Amino acid sequence: MSTQYHQISLKEIFSECQDMFTSDVPSFFKLLEEHLDLEPFIPHTFYNAFYRSLGRNRLYPLSGFLSALILQKIFSIPTDALLILFLKLCKELRDFCGFSKVPDAPLFTRFKQNFLPFIEQMFNQLVDFTEPLCQAIDAALAQMLTFDTSGIELYVSENNPKTLNAFIRRLKAYYKDKPAVDPYKMAYGLMPAQAAACPEAKQLYINGHFCYADKFTILTNGLGIVRHMAFLDDAFKRAHPEMPVEKRSDSPDTDKSIGDAASLKPVLSDFFLGIQPFIRILSSGTRLLIPWILTGL
Known part of the structure; x- marks a missing residue:
């Protein structure tokens, strides 16, 4: 009996991820948590600059800002205002980013302006x-x-x-x-x-x-x-x-x-x-x- 193989493509994987995001949000973010870890890719200089700039603990983690901005591009969310709305409506998205509360628009703007060289x-x-x-x-x-x-x-x-x-x-x-x-x-x-x-x-x-x-x-x-x-x-x-x-x-x-x-x-x-x-x-x-x-x- 011959075995039929199917050649998968990046486009199909991306389409499946988008479908999962709309139909099964908890499973989608569980999949992201298993396979997407930004921590090893963040330079130590980025950590130092981010947490040193205030001289105190930050309410919002560095990986949270980066995760939110990457997901914004993946799902073609056109504006920061719409991204913030998604964060407010989707608890799974907030938990994945590590946000106990949703950052406001000026925080996203200052993050991108102040840490552009480190990004x-x-x-x-x-x-x-x-x-x-x-x-x-x-x-x-x-x-x-x-x-x-x-x-x-x-x-x-x-x-x-x-x-x-x-x-x-x-x-x-x-x-x-x-x-x-x-x-x-x-x-x-x-x-x-x-x-x-x-x-x-x-x-x-x-x-x-x-x-x-x-x-x-x-x-x-x-x-x-x-x-x-x-x-x-x-x-x-x-x-x-x-x-x-x-x-x-x-x-x-x-x-x-x-x-x-x-x-x-x-x-x-x-x-x-x-x-x-x-x-x-x-x-x-x-x-x-x-x-x-x-x-x-």
């Missing part, structure tokens, strides 16, 4: 932890790198569609007798390079539309696991003066292509320099690739 350090540590796992799953795919750019649209007045649309309508009316003039490209060239209220909100052309966003790059391996992220902010550009800062043309597509190509080498350089102590676990092919990328790209 970044924690996720960099996760990269080191998951690299041997990726190598064991598929060494060839684990050595691949995929580079992509995107941006986080910020809450500034320039991102209000009415602002840009009104500007384009005025240009269309002014140049209505000149069909060779493209009002969209002209609007791109005349709009300010950054938002007035937030210098980090740069004018970008993302997914076919104008916006003011904080641009970032992401590196993933062939398995789709994130290896590195970098925000292309003013600090990054000061560290890499070879990158263009100003717009070079009246074409948003051209500027996007130039910006993406110019950021590739600096991002890869920072990534490989940042994981040098961990390179020893990679194959010789990858070690030979690194100096070529840094010097010959």
Whole structure:
């Protein structure tokens, strides 16, 4: 008698977890408690900074904030206000996070603002932890790198569609007798390079539309696991003066292509320099690739 095997996938596992969360909440959190333990991944420097900042015991544990924010992303909860509502309504969720009472919105905001470097350090540590796992799953795919750019649209007045649309309508009316003039490209060239209220909100052309966003790059391996992220902010550009800062043309597509190509080498350089102590676990092919990328790209 032949045995039928079924190839499971990450998508199916994630769908089953979401179904369990809606239909059997106690079993879902029991499963999380058995298989998800954040404590070993939290750097000691993070512990010291979190508990030392007040000089007294904290009512809310560090692992509780991290668990709540991770579950917020897993279940696509869009705002902290909605996350707090879930915490208030679901006792199992509060118990899993270790909250005797629900933190208010300013506490979540201060946590993310005050401990941002330590959160970044924690996720960099996760990269080191998951690299041997990726190598064991598929060494060839684990050595691949995929580079992509995107941006986080910020809450500034320039991102209000009415602002840009009104500007384009005025240009269309002014140049209505000149069909060779493209009002969209002209609007791109005349709009300010950054938002007035937030210098980090740069004018970008993302997914076919104008916006003011904080641009970032992401590196993933062939398995789709994130290896590195970098925000292309003013600090990054000061560290890499070879990158263009100003717009070079009246074409948003051209500027996007130039910006993406110019950021590739600096991002890869920072990534490989940042994981040098961990390179020893990679194959010789990858070690030979690194100096070529840094010097010959």
